[in-house]
Amino acid sequence: MDSAKPLGSDVALPAEWRDFFALTKPRVMTLVIFSGLCGLLAAPGTIHPVIAFTAILCIAVGAGGAAALNQWWEADIDGGMKRTAARPLPAGRMDRTSARDFGVALSAASVMIMGLGVNWLAAGILAFSIFYYAWIYTVWLKPRTPQNIVIGGGAGAFPPMIGWVAVTGDITLMPVLLFAIIFMWTPPHFWALALFVQTDYAKVGIPMMPVVAGEKSTRRQILIYAILLLPVTLAPWWIGGTGAIYGWSALVLGLIFVAFSAKVGLRDAAPDDTMRPEKRLFAYSILYLFVLFGVLAGDRIATVQGWQ
Structure with a gap:
């Protein structure tokens, strides 16, 4: 057509x-x-x-x-x-x-x-x-x-x-790590969305993880990816590509991300569940990436200006 x-x-x-x-x-x-x-x-x-x-x-x-x-x-x-x-x-x-x-x-x-x-x-x-x-x-x-x-x-x-x-x-290690951060962030971010719109995907035959593997498996994988994401976000600091402003911010933001993911990953949803933890995780994941990359740029500016 x-x-x-x-x-x-x-x-x-x-x-x-x-x-x-x-x-x-x-x-x-x-x-x-x-x-x-x-x-x-x-x-x-x-x-x-x-x-x-x-x-x-x-x-x-x-x-x-x-x-x-x-x-x-x-x-x-x-x-x-x-x-x-x-x-x-x-x-x-x-x-x-x-x-x-x-x-x-x-x-x-x-x-x-x-x-x-x-x-x-x-x-x-x-x-x-x-x-x-x-x-x-x-x-x-x-x-x-x-x-x-x-x-x-x-x-x-x-x-x-x-x-x-x-x-x-x-291309050096730093841009590869920036790529890896978003790559690892995407599954928990999108699967949180997929959990509360999974009926849409099932209706049109798209094999999103909640549809194929079920909610329990998807929730567990969200938590696993959130935990794995934390060291990836800290890697730019560990290799000396960023300063302490980024490093400590990434640690705090990442721990909060893991906490939100744990509320999703360590529970079983009831049939009439409103999916509030999943919606909160999805909303925070967007804020998380904006703030993380904003701090990355700010850290560079602070280094150039001699503030750290």
Whole structure:
């Protein structure tokens, strides 16, 4: 099917700019932009403000393009889920061809401008991150395995690495650790969400961990990943890549993350459970990553200014 139509109508509604903007998943893009910016600010060396702006813009546009391609491919799935049914394609406000072309255009433009305006290594990583999300995760992993979020977490872990490489032009241990932090953070973050929307995933046949392995196994794995995440976040401090401001902040934030995860992982949900611990963990996980990467950038600024 090449076009999406509203129920009860034979005519597709014309898409507005708001619909194209919605295709980029702006709420998700906020975290992508922020983590990319923090990776850029935390990197050693200097970068011209115009080049820095170009790098962050390309990260944002590339993420938006990948999100549009994700929604183009999953239009039918989104239509079957309450959480995503109001998106432009399942709601019939846009035809699928337009969404696909929009995603391709954004993706190609972001990579080309990154290469020409910043450096080609950053552009190559950006190109791979788009491919990773749009194809490896969306097309291959998500409909086939409950490990979709574990492996697919790499898609959202690239922005701070890209920001770092935009400044330095090379890959060292530090940007790899920044990648690893988001990679390890993604399963407990997303599985907390999956626990209280699992009926949506079950209805459309997506094998999310709670649907396939059950709630008890998912809860236990959330706690395990939260515990494993803590030393990963401390690793930049241990190798001397950050100062004490980041190190102590990461420790405190991580222990709180483990505490929230323990409330989820060490209990059995009742049939009429409101999932409050899961919702609190999901909300905190978003705040956690924003604060952690914000402190990372602040730590670098404090070091340069001689405050630590």
